[in-house]
Amino acid sequence: MRRFSISSLLAEAFNAHRGWPRQWRSPEPKPKYDVVIVGGGSHGLGTAYYLANEFGITNVAVLEKGWIGGGNSGRNTTIIRSNYLYDESAALYEHALKLWETLSTQLNYNTMYSARGVLMLAHSVHDVQSFKRHIYANRLNGIDNEWLTPEQCKAFCPALSISPDARYPVMGGALQRRGGTARHDAIVWGYARGADSRGVDIIENCEVTGFSRAQDGSISGVETSRGQIQTRRVGVVAAGHTSVVLGRAGLRLPLESFPLQALVSEPVKPVFPCVVMSNAVHAYISQSDKGELVIGAGTDQYTSYSQQGGLHITSHTLDAICELFPQFRRMRMMRSWGGIVDVTPDRSPIIGRTPIDGLYVNCGWGTGGFKATPGSAHVFAHTLATGTPHPINAPFTLDRFRTGRLIDEAAAAAVAH
Amino acid sequence: MLLITCPYCGARPEIEFRGGGEAHIARPSDPAAVDDQSWAEYLYYRSNPKGVHAERWLHVHGCGRWFNAVRNTVSDSFEQTYRMGEPRPDATKERR
Numbered sequence: 001m002r003r004f005s006i007s008s009l010l011a012e013a014f015n016a017h018r019g020w021p022r023q024w025r026s027p028e029p030k031p032k033y034d035v036v037i038v039g040g041g042s043h044g045l046g047t048a049y050y051l052a053n054e055f056g057i058t059n060v061a062v063l064e065k066g067w068i069g070g071g072n073s074g075r076n077t078t079i080i081r082s083n084y085l086y087d088e089s090a091a092l093y094e095h096a097l098k099l100w101e102t103l104s105t106q107l108n109y110n111t112m113y114s115a116r117g118v119l120m121l122a123h124s125v126h127d128v129q130s131f132k133r134h135i136y137a138n139r140l141n142g143i144d145n146e147w148l149t150p151e152q153c154k155a156f157c158p159a160l161s162i163s164p165d166a167r168y169p170v171m172g173g174a175l176q177r178r179g180g181t182a183r184h185d186a187i188v189w190g191y192a193r194g195a196d197s198r199g200v201d202i203i204e205n206c207e208v209t210g211f212s213r214a215q216d217g218s219i220s221g222v223e224t225s226r227g228q229i230q231t232r233r234v235g236v237v238a239a240g241h242t243s244v245v246l247g248r249a250g251l252r253l254p255l256e257s258f259p260l261q262a263l264v265s266e267p268v269k270p271v272f273p274c275v276v277m278s279n280a281v282h283a284y285i286s287q288s289d290k291g292e293l294v295i296g297a298g299t300d301q302y303t304s305y306s307q308q309g310g311l312h313i314t315s316h317t318l319d320a321i322c323e324l325f326p327q328f329r330r331m332r333m334m335r336s337w338g339g340i341v342d343v344t345p346d347r348s349p350i351i352g353r354t355p356i357d358g359l360y361v362n363c364g365w366g367t368g369g370f371k372a373t374p375g376s377a378h379v380f381a382h383t384l385a386t387g388t389p390h391p392i393n394a395p396f397t398l399d400r401f402r403t404g405r406l407i408d409e410a411a412a413a414a415v416a417h
Numbered sequence: 418m419l420l421i422t423c424p425y426c427g428a429r430p431e432i433e434f435r436g437g438g439e440a441h442i443a444r445p446s447d448p449a450a451v452d453d454q455s456w457a458e459y460l461y462y463r464s465n466p467k468g469v470h471a472e473r474w475l476h477v478h479g480c481g482r483w484f485n486a487v488r489n490t491v492s493d494s495f496e497q498t499y500r501m502g503e504p505r506p507d508a509t510k511e512r513r
Binding site: 241243244247252253254255256257301302303304305306310311312344345401402403404 | 418419431432435436438439453454457458460461462463464465466467470472488490491492493
């Protein structure tokens with residue numbers, strides 16, 4: 001791996017950038033690996049990176065059905081924050097946020113993490129009380145989150161309308177200043193490059209079609225579209241297709257897959273300095289460095305793998321955007337798309353073992369997996385490497401649906417998070 | 418937006434309906450007798466198939482009645498809708 005530095009950039013600048021090597025190899029699958037990761041999105045590639053970098057396990061394959069970063073890693077709205085209500089979630093997302101802060105340096109790859117602040121708007125007395133409760137809970141957990149009056153919201157985000165004539169007037173907001181955005185492709189490519197340089201094989205166009213089991217029932221390998229691969233440990237990180245992949249091992253999960261849509265506008269000059277989300281009216285907006293407004297819509301009400309959702313879902317979100325930011329009423333939307341998100345009943349992820357020995361799963365990130373990428377990958381790598389969960393992901397077991405120890409962010413946040 | 422055929426009212430736009438998740442999940446007849454895992458499976462575990470799916474719908478802004486539907490989750494096209502209490506039709510063939 002050739003490192004990026006000011007000298008290497010300058011040298012390449014004088015060489016018309018023709019000297020850069022490929023960022024990762026495209027190897028043939030080997031017959032046997034210590035660990036196989038199923039799913040080449042950012043969570044899966046990050047897991048492979050941390051396995052190699054922190055736990056010294058380099059005989060690892062990442063198997064990807066399509067191309068890396070082609071699923072939800074390339075379909076999200078790139079928002080990062082950690083102001084979750086419950087202690088378990090706060091610890092997990094804060095772990096991720098701390099890793100985000102130094103990730104570009106660690107990977108030697110610019111992830112374009114930008115702590116521009118995430119502002120969540122309150123539109124009712126209930127919102128105000130709930131957000132203040134979140135703020136106090138966050139502060140007890142050492143996570144920054146502060147209350148802004150409507151005027152302070154307006155000062156922080158000048159595009160925002162705080163008119164009392166609005167259908168749902170802004171009554172204040174909760175601001176996490178360390179929240180922000182990062183570049184979704186860069187995180188995929190940065191992890192891929194880092195993992196590959198440490199010996200991890202990234203194998204694209206390789207779908208896992210089945211699992212083979214040893215006599216004692218534990219995992220002995222995976223069957224793929226590119227042949228059989230032996231391994232004793234498999235980590236499934238397949239997002240919306242987790243039910244499908246684990247169904248091939250005979251498992252049923254507390255998951256449902258829904259389409260979640262997003263859209264971007266035509267690119268314009270910098271007009272929007274932060275991230276604003278409003279759960280009550282369902283608006284979710286930021287501006288990419290390319291200049292497009294990036295808008296997140298809600299999930300459809302039915303399970304689907306179609307990677308597209310109903311138009312009324314996006315138009316509902318745009319209604320709210322136009323109400324909150326009247327200056328965007330004449331903006332044109334360029335593209336919209338859908339990703340398939342796997343949602344658990346309590347809206348918290350499942351990270352850990354399955355009933356099958358040697359088979360681990362990291363799923364259920366629902367509508368909010370991007371922000372957690374480094375933390376999710378790190379604790380999952382720990383789990384795969386040691387066979388026991390990291391203290392941070394210990395509460396996020398599959399077994400919690402049996403014991404009843406749910407981490408009910410669904411009740412805490414009510415909508416997309 | 419989906420066009421959904423309510424077995425009572427006919428074809429109506431999706432915004433008149435509320436999705437109710439997977440159909441034909443029977444509540445254990447003697448809840449005290451089942452173990453925690455079976456109860457968790459009843460409450461939370463879902464088949465979530467990529468393909469043909471039997472699911473419940475409520476015509477909330479119409480007749481107000483529940484019914485079942487068989488839909489393909491890849492194409493989102495409905496194969497059939499049928500009344501509560503009727504058995505799941507044998508709709509295993511894929512239609513695009």
